[in-house]
Amino acid sequence: MDEPIAADALAPSKGLFQERWVILKRNPMAYASFWFLIALFSFAIMGKVFTQNIIIFDPKIVRLSEKFLPPLTLYTSKLTPKEDAPAMGIYLLGTDELGRDVFARMIEGSFVSLTVGFVAVGISLTVGIFFGGLAGFYGRVKLGFITVDTLIMRFVDIMLCFPSFFLILTVVALLPPSIYNIMIVIGLTSWMGIARFVRAEFLSLRDQDFVTAARSQAIPEWRIIFIHMVPNAIAPVLVSATIGVATAILTESSLSFLGFGVQPPDATWGNILADGKTFLFDAPWLTFIPGFTILFVVLAFNLCGEGLREAFNPKLRSTP
């Protein structure tokens, strides 16, 4: 008679992510941006492979007799040696002031730019989750006369008072120029929002039954935090991380404009654009190609992030 109910009969018909996926699909712009970004990632990885490991597109070859060729120019030069010819005998996106193939530089730059964006956001996620989790979980612990929560949140307030771009610029300009410094500095100046998110989520999760249950089984606290609580708090954080990647790419291009971005020979969209602006009238493609690439990629990140935010926020969805 009292047959146990089969476990899968109780499971929801769709998992959390399946359900969100259906909602995301309803928003055509966000859905298109999502696939655009997937395509971009594979493109960037291909670019990394084809410019560094199996060299098909070589961004470093300088051909001084071939400079400032407009896009889609066929390779016809007698002066440049045969082995320096561009792939497939065509300059797809033209050449720059040193006769380097802009297409090869752009695909090399995709990987570097995306890396800057993702590593910076990775750093800010790590720091943000760490401080936010600490403030949310151990918030009531007293250190002398103030609680951990007060200490951390006041520190967040202090960090928010700095003018962020000015601070980034100061530190990047004072440190020796290197791509790692840029990633670290961008990451370390943008974790405050994430820390606030995580703290708010943790405050509401801290007293829920599954956490009490986990505590009653004497599960170590780090395990409760990272295995039980973080996955429940992560959705809004990932959404803001998507938009964070977009912001990091824009910040890098602004730094490049002022001459403090990723230094040559590494190509990024930002420094191709910053170098190209000198030749705006002679070779407009050097400005327009990276400029519109940044515009489209950052737009895709923003639209996709906004679509995800809507999918993960039931309140925004239910308004008629």
Next chain:
Amino acid sequence: MINFIIRNIWQRIILLVFISIISHSVIHLAPGEPSLVDPSNPRMKPEDIQRIRAAYHLDEPLHTQYVFWVRDLFTGELKSFKDNQPVLKKIWDRFLNSLPLFIVSMMIVWFLAFPIGIKAALNRNSKFDRASTFLSYALISIPGFFLAYLLIIFMVKTFDVPVIGMRTFGLEEAPFLFRAMDRVWHLTLPALISAVGGMAVLSRYVRSQMLEVIYQDYMRTARAKGLPEDQVIYRHGLRNALLPFITMFGLTIPGLIGGSVIFETIFAWPGMGRLGFEAILARDFPVILTLTFFSAILVLIGTLISDILYGVADPRIKL
């Protein structure tokens, strides 16, 4: 009320002390010194460098340097490393230049973002809504300096007006009207470009706030009473949607420094952002520090004003 304000000011002063300590140590701990800016200059002998370092207390321990900086700042004695001018006067001059740019761009932001956001919310999913949503995302996503270059070319080619700098050189003798027009043309483009990002963000925010208010019960009640639609939307809807913007207004004040570095550099506008950039290039620590401190004060004043206004505007909040 008075108690609330005093307590708030007190808390903010404590925050300021910590901010000054942190910014002082960040700048002094990072490698790079004023004496290293021009290492190849043959006229800089080691004795000279030593003399300069002694004059600016660069050999003292960090906490002593901090005390010197605070003392000089409050007595107004603080001198720039670069040209030995008083820092406060330098910043004040540049502040007066930045101010018109900031005010005009803020006016563009607030006067355009509200109508656009409200119209988009009222006609949800209409063509206008979709277009304004897409456009505001595009404006957030475009690198600012790229847009600035496109607009400079467009303006100069179409209207044939000067856009770089604050005024045309050599027009000091021209009639007043002529000079005024010249100033207006120089102001238009930088103000417009600085406004673009803020406008996109704010109009999205206005839209979502209005959407939240529009479906409330009291809106239906107001309509049921037979009030005209305009009154329902602007009296009953907009006034309730306005509250969060008090906070937004407080947060825009720091844009006076941080947001303007790029645009002031492009347009050669002698404002605070460019002063900061020049100071960074010259490792001019007193100017960098004082600017950071100044902008932190602006942030704190902004949030203080918005806290007080919030209490005044929303009777549900007990101060």
